Amino acid sequence: MAAPAQRGTKAVENKKIQSKEGSSEMEVNSSLAEEDVKSSVKDAQKDKGMLVEAKVNGEWFTGRVAAVETGKNNVRWKVKFDYVPINTPKDRWVFKGGDDVRLMRPASPESQSPDTNQGPVRSVTPPTAAEPDTTQSGPSKETSESLVGMMRTLLRYFFPPDFRIPKDSLNNMAAEDLVAFPIKEYFQQYESGLQSLCNSYQSRAESRAKAIEEKSSGAEARLAETEEKLRKLRTNIVALLQKVQEDIEISSDDELDAYIEDLVTKGE
Known part of the structure; x- marks a missing residue:
């Protein structure tokens, strides 16, 4: 009778050991899962500051990732735009990897494919814009052309008279020509012309003030003369x-x- 009792006791002890081992394994798995989630959130926060383009009303605008939100199955970026037209939101939330957001440079082969808006969300993200990085794309062709056109308009608007470069030549300048444009000389001549114009207005204002003062002095003299004549006339009467x-x-x-x-x- 002693042998069956001992076997029963050992079986109970084995079950307890297996139960403890199973519980320990579940705790380890849970801890690993929490660490994976924390790591994924930490990696997603590295996206802040990335240079991206986001689509608004069918047009692409450049900006930076200003905030990041992580969900169970996706990551959302808050893109703050560099410039948008009037009545257009200055920022918007987009899903990372969505069709309405893209990097400003093609990604390197080691990190991800150039077409980031078609691939799934990955836990490892490209480095931030502050770090040396070859994964981000440069401005799109449309953005570059828009900036070139804006630069031409600004230069034409403030173009100083008699500048050594003809004003009409701005219409045919490419981005490289605008980079080499003598902007310092341009603004020096603009400021010189503006100063001359201000001096001209000041001289005209001073001349008018002097003329008015002379007229006023003449009127006062004539009034005094008239009053003197009237006084003499009264005396004679x-x-x-x-x-x-x-x-x-x-x-x-x-x-x-x-x-x-x-x-x-x-x-x-």
Whole structure:
């Protein structure tokens, strides 16, 4: 009877050992899964600062990854645009690897294929824009042409008179020509012309102010002369009245005006 009891005890102990081993294995697997998730989130955060292009209303605009959100099966980027037209959002959320986002340079063979918007989401992402990187693409042809056109427009708008390069030649300048454009000399001549224009306006304003001041001084002189003539005329009238009527007393200009008005009224 002792042998069967011992076998039963050993069987129970074996089950306990197997149960502990199974529990330990589940804990290890759970820990590994958590580490994989943390690693994936950490790798996804490296996408911040990447130079990308995102599509808005059917047009591609350049920008940077400003924020990253990780889900169970996908990663979302918040792209902050460098420049967009008026009434266009300045940023938008896109799914990494989606059809409406792409890198600004083709990726290297070691990391991923050039067409990143068709491939699945990967846990290992390209390095950020701050690191030396050959995985990001340069500006697209459409973006480059748009920037070249914008540069031509700006140069034409502020083009200084008598600049050594003809203004019409800007229309045929390629990107390489614009890079070599003497922009420092251009702005020096523009500022010189602007200063001359400001000096001209200032001189005209000073001349007008001087002319107005001279007119004002002349008017004041004529007014003083007229007042002096009027004063002498009143004095002569009083002297004349006193010769006609010796007892007349007039002590102010108002009394003289009233007396003359009374004489005119009686005469009528």
